[in-house]
Amino acid sequence: MSDSKPAGQFLDAAIGLLQRVRDEEAGNIEAAGVLLADTVANGGRLFAFGAGHSSLPAQDVVYRAGGLALMNLLAVPGAVGVDVMPATLGSALERVDGLASAVLDSSPLRAGDALVIISLSGRNALPVEMASHARALGVKVIGVTSVAYATETTSRHVSGTYLKDHCDLVLDSKIAVGDAELTLDTVPAPFAPASTVVTAALLQAVMATTASTLADRGIEPPLLRSGNVDGGHEWNGRVFEEYAERIFYRR
Numbered sequence: 050m051s052d053s054k055p056a057g058q059f060l061d062a063a064i065g066l067l068q069r070v071r072d073e074e075a076g077n078i079e080a081a082g083v084l085l086a087d088t089v090a091n092g093g094r095l096f097a098f099g100a101g102h103s104s105l106p107a108q109d110v111v112y113r114a115g116g117l118a119l120m121n122l123l124a125v126p127g128a129v130g131v132d133v134m135p136a137t138l139g140s141a142l143e144r145v146d147g148l149a150s151a152v153l154d155s156s157p158l159r160a161g162d163a164l165v166i167i168s169l170s171g172r173n174a175l176p177v178e179m180a181s182h183a184r185a186l187g188v189k190v191i192g193v194t195s196v197a198y199a200t201e202t203t204s205r206h207v208s209g210t211y212l213k214d215h216c217d218l219v220l221d222s223k224i225a226v227g228d229a230e231l232t233l234d235t236v237p238a239p240f241a242p243a244s245t246v247v248t249a250a251l252l253q254a255v256m257a258t259t260a261s262t263l264a265d266r267g268i269e270p271p272l273l274r275s276g277n278v279d280g281g282h283e284w285n286g287r288v289f290e291e292y293a294e295r296i297f298y299r300r
Contacts, residue, residue: 055231059241062230066247069223074251081191081218082258088163088189089119089259090268094295096158097252098123099167100143100175104130106167106193106248110256112298114275117256118288121297123164125152128175142175144205149179153186157297160187165252169228169244170198171212173205180215181208191255192216193248195224202226220255222248 070078085095097120099107108129111122127133128142142148158164164183168176171194180190192212196219199211213219222244229239260270271292274281289299 055233055241059230059243062241063243063246066223066243067250070221070247070251070254073223074220077218077220078251078254079258081220081255083262084189084191084218085117085163085255085259086262086266088161089117089263089271090266091161092295093161093163094157094159094297095120095163095165096123096156097121097165097167098125098176098179100125100128100173101131101139102242102245103167103169103248104128105245106252107165109249110165110252112273114273114281116273117259118271118273118285118292119295120256121157123152123156123158125149125175143173144175146174146178146207149175150182153179153182158183158186158188163189163191165191165193165255166212166216167193167248167252168212169195169222169224169248170202170226171195172198172202174207176212177204177206177208177210177215180212184215184217190216191218191220193220193222193251195226195228195244196221197224197226220251222251224248 097107097110107122110116110120128139133139166176166180183190194212196213199213204211224244227239228242228244230243231241232239263270271288274284276282
């Protein structure tokens with residue numbers, strides 16, 4: 050039964066989007082989890098990138114209790130969050146040509162690694178160029194985006210393409226253009242964005258698939274435990290030592 054209050058309406062909208070992702074993206078989620086499991090099994094490293102608020106789901110899978118220890122954050126200075134001043138600088142950096150290539154060329158990514166790129170619109174130069182250049186380096190790319198933007202907006206990359214056009218796999222978050230789930234006659238703009246909760250859940254579904262796929266192959270998934278659980282720090286220390294050459298946030 051739907052709720053007539055804005056809080057309930059938002060939660061209903063988020064639940065509806067999660068159900069769509071579960072039902073419509075199941076095959077792609079499975080394929081993405083297997084791709085990451087293949088990368089781990091073959092000695093590769095895992096990276097995640099998102100700019101602005103798209104960095105939040107990326108951060109959610111890095112150094113996370115219950116998550117894969119091998120997932121590293123690929124950071125672009127000034128573009129990761131809203132901690133830069135002015136906050137609008139991050140949005141401006143997403144439209145700078147050449148920035149992604151410079152970041153990748155100075156990063157530890159190499160052929161055989163996998164990179165998850167999160168961009169709600171997928172239209173800006175930074176995610177498009179990052180995906181294209183990463184694949185040229187021999188890196189497998191998983192794009193997490195709202196495919197609707199590719200038909201309802203104009204690309205800001207010189208090629209006229211979107212993130213989805215440069216990926217080995219695409220996960221569609223189903224978020225509507227504008228990322229606002231609610232409207233009211235008394236409010237002049239749509240409000241209540243759901244992209245963060247949906248994209249974070251989508252990526253955790255991929256991580257769960259990766260862990261279970263590795264286990265099915267007889268490979269212990271390199272998972273982290275909470276430091277607030279007895280024995281957690283000792284467990285994590287063993288994982289960090291075993292996979293030291295593939296975990297870059299420890300350096």
